[in-house]
Amino acid sequence: xxxxxxGFGVVGQSLVKLLDxxxxxxxxxxxxxxxxxxxxxxxxxxxxxxxLDLSRLIEVKKKFGSVKKYGNGKNKQTGLDLINNLDADVxxxxxxxxxxxxxxGMSHITSAMKQGLHVISVNKGPLALAFPSLMELATxxxxxxxxxxxxxxxxxxxxxxxxxxxGERISSFAGILNGTTNYILTNMANxxxxxxxxxxxxxxxxxxxxxxxxxxxxxxxxxxxxxxxWIMDFKVTLPDIKRIGIRKVTTSDIQKxxxxxxxxxxxxxCNKDLIVSPKEISLNDPLCVNGxxxxxxxxxxxxxxxxxxxxxxxxxxxxxxxxxxxxxxRQEISKN
Amino acid sequence: xxxxxxGFGVVGQSLVKLLDxxxxxxxxxxxxxxxxxxxxxxxxxxxxxxxLDLSRLIEVKKKFGSVKKYGNGKNKQTGLDLINNLDADVxxxxxxxxxxxxxxGMSHITSAMKQGLHVISVNKGPLALAFPSLMELATxxxxxxxxxxxxxxxxxxxxxxxxxxxGERISSFAGILNGTTNYILTNMANxxxxxxxxxxxxxxxxxxxxxxxxxxxxxxxxxxxxxxxWIMDFKVTLPDIKRIGIRKVTTSDIQKxxxxxxxxxxxxxCNKDLIVSPKEISLNDPLCVNGxxxxxxxxxxxxxxxxxxxxxxxxxxxxxxxxxxxxxxRQEISKN
Numbered sequence: 032x033x034x035x036x037x038g039f040g041v042v043g044q045s046l047v048k049l050l051d052x053x054x055x056x057x058x059x060x061x062x063x064x065x066x067x068x069x070x071x072x073x074x075x076x077x078x079x080x081x082x083l084d085l086s087r088l089i090e091v092k093k094k095f096g097s098v099k100k101y102g103n104g105k106n107k108q109t110g111l112d113l114i115n116n117l118d119a120d121v122x123x124x125x126x127x128x129x130x131x132x133x134x135x136g137m138s139h140i141t142s143a144m145k146q147g148l149h150v151i152s153v154n155k156g157p158l159a160l161a162f163p164s165l166m167e168l169a170t171x172x173x174x175x176x177x178x179x180x181x182x183x184x185x186x187x188x189x190x191x192x193x194x195x196x197x198g199e200r201i202s203s204f205a206g207i208l209n210g211t212t213n214y215i216l217t218n219m220a221n222x223x224x225x226x227x228x229x230x231x232x233x234x235x236x237x238x239x240x241x242x243x244x245x246x247x248x249x250x251x252x253x254x255x256x257x258x259x260x261w262i263m264d265f266k267v268t269l270p271d272i273k274r275i276g277i278r279k280v281t282t283s284d285i286q287k288x289x290x291x292x293x294x295x296x297x298x299x300x301c302n303k304d305l306i307v308s309p310k311e312i313s314l315n316d317p318l319c320v321n322g323x324x325x326x327x328x329x330x331x332x333x334x335x336x337x338x339x340x341x342x343x344x345x346x347x348x349x350x351x352x353x354x355x356x357x358x359x360x361r362q363e364i365s366k367n
Numbered sequence: 368x369x370x371x372x373x374g375f376g377v378v379g380q381s382l383v384k385l386l387d388x389x390x391x392x393x394x395x396x397x398x399x400x401x402x403x404x405x406x407x408x409x410x411x412x413x414x415x416x417x418x419l420d421l422s423r424l425i426e427v428k429k430k431f432g433s434v435k436k437y438g439n440g441k442n443k444q445t446g447l448d449l450i451n452n453l454d455a456d457v458x459x460x461x462x463x464x465x466x467x468x469x470x471x472g473m474s475h476i477t478s479a480m481k482q483g484l485h486v487i488s489v490n491k492g493p494l495a496l497a498f499p500s501l502m503e504l505a506t507x508x509x510x511x512x513x514x515x516x517x518x519x520x521x522x523x524x525x526x527x528x529x530x531x532x533x534g535e536r537i538s539s540f541a542g543i544l545n546g547t548t549n550y551i552l553t554n555m556a557n558x559x560x561x562x563x564x565x566x567x568x569x570x571x572x573x574x575x576x577x578x579x580x581x582x583x584x585x586x587x588x589x590x591x592x593x594x595x596x597w598i599m600d601f602k603v604t605l606p607d608i609k610r611i612g613i614r615k616v617t618t619s620d621i622q623k624x625x626x627x628x629x630x631x632x633x634x635x636x637c638n639k640d641l642i643v644s645p646k647e648i649s650l651n652d653p654l655c656v657n658g659x660x661x662x663x664x665x666x667x668x669x670x671x672x673x674x675x676x677x678x679x680x681x682x683x684x685x686x687x688x689x690x691x692x693x694x695x696x697r698q699e700i701s702k703n
Contacts, residue, residue: 315657333687
């Protein structure tokens with residue numbers, strides 16, 4: 032299986048390490064033999080139609096900060112160049128999420144699908160802005176568009192709701208979908224001010240380069256769009272979400288929640304409306320998790336309320352979700 | 368799809384109601400048209416090769432306490448009689464779990480598989496005593512043996528670990544798998560003695576007819592056997608589990624846990640060893656749920672620790688898991 036990898040940050044590198052370390056096992060157990068034929072990062076590119084050497088790729092990136100020094104020919108290709116010129120089966124899109132125009136991910140994904148490539152996106156931007164039309168484009172071009180890593184990191188939340196609960200009707204759900212704001216609110220519950228909790232989260236590397244994605248609830252809202260489309264068959268995009276972030280949460284809000292035997296959490300919920308907003312959650316509710324944990328509760332017609340809790344982010348966790356998507360694509364291809 | 372239903376208690380009746388209320392939807396969405404051709408309870412049987420009338424079945428059971436008054440012919444058939452004489456595709460086995468010889472469930476299941484019937488068991492007895500050999504028998508006879516409802520009730524724990532985490536390697540797991548003992552221990556944490564907590568649980572109808580199944584950890588151990596075989600590919604049965612129940616838990620044990628910022632829970636764990644035993648769990652651990660809730664944490668190689676929480680039992684919840692199994696069998700049959 033020939034893969035083009037756009038974006039070579041933490042997630043992209045974790046994926047390459049994972050594929051490298053498990054190559055024998057993946058072939059033996061699943062018949063999966065992934066070859067990365069092209070990769071781009073912010074500074075350049077590397078390509079090799081027979082497959083790049085994965086450990087060398089990691090080494091070069093570590094040493095020079097870019098794959099462009101891999102050094103076997105062209106090294107200034109953009110993602111689009113690779114997609115339009117290389118023979119490949121799958122695009123793995125890991126560039127940074129952006130909720131203005133979703134570029135360059137949007138162009139990568141649409142071009143790839145038009146070329147007949149299956150797509151795995153962990154970039155939430157294109158899905159948040161255009162989920163319904165991207166799914167249509169995938170159907171039209173008879174390719175798969177997979178995105179397990181966009182919600183819950185390595186915790187297979189989307190798969191659980193769609194597959195493990197098949198035959199069930201999910202009537203509503205609510206979740207803590209952003210670990211950074213949960214970390215900040217947890218620290219505030221332990222007595223910190225908003226400002227010092229934010230600084231602490233920044234020091235730990237939990238906050239996005241554009242802090243608005245976390246603090247104003249954009250990241251949580253993007254995940255809510257994906258969940259609502261995928262699980263509830265809604266046709267919605269980011270502007271359909273009512274969104275209030277955590278910037279205005281005060282110490283007294285936190286104390287008030289505590290008096291009610293609750294904690295204040297940034298909750299993304301889908302009932303009749305789609306809302307991201309701070310909300311008091313009972314300390315006894317399984318949803319009420321602390322630190323950087325993510326949690327989501329699905330309420331179904333017959334099976335009651337079920338909660339899944341896990342780490343929502345992290346390079347290796349998200350890489351493991353890309354691997355699951357690759358295995359699904361592998362299985363789908365083998366049917367034809 | 369022609370079904371024989373052995374056992375017509377809470378779960379069996381919930382299943383019949385569920386199939387009745389959703390018949391149109393199940394046919395439209397999944398092409399599933401279930402017909403119950405035979406049913407037994409402790410007092411007798413009912414059968415009809417074109418399918419029993421489901422609402423009438425419920426009515427008769429309610430009015431006379433047994434299906435034998437359904438009244439269109441033979442009504443003294445045993446489960447084995449039905450399995451050996453009726454044309455059917457699936458056996459749904461819902462008789463009471465028994466961990467001595469697992470009868471009558473064991474004979475029902477083995478006879479059905481030898482007749483070429485697929486089997487759905489929510490009866491844990493046969494699986495706890497003979498999981499490896501039952502799976503072999505299923506393979507030999509080329510039938511499916513499904514058992515989603517045995518662990519977690521309506522919460523698809525087995526499916527999550529096996530399917531949603533495909534491509535992952537689960538290294539260990541630990542769970543609260545018995546709601547009754549969790550309810551008792553939660554009440555003890557709130558100040559009750561063991562004896563009064565037990566009486567309260569009995570009044571609420573949470574305790575098995577044979578209280579030893581709950582209190583001595585047999586129910587949790589049976590579920591641990593099923594999880595270890597299914598998810599970890601162990602070949603184990605009930606005698607392989609080290610098992611300590613909650614009868615000897617004292618108020619001072621509970622207080623000691625509380626001082627350590629923990630709660631005492633009956634934990635079924637699979638690491639190197641398979642153990643059911645009371646254990647202190649940190650109050651901050653997502654696994655530490657209260658009341659009758661069940662919870663299980665899987666630790667995987669790449670995706671970290673993930674916890675699923677849900678109601679572990681209940682007629683309608685377990686019926687929903689049987690429905691999932693029926694849909695799987697439906698899908699499998701349509702492949703051939």
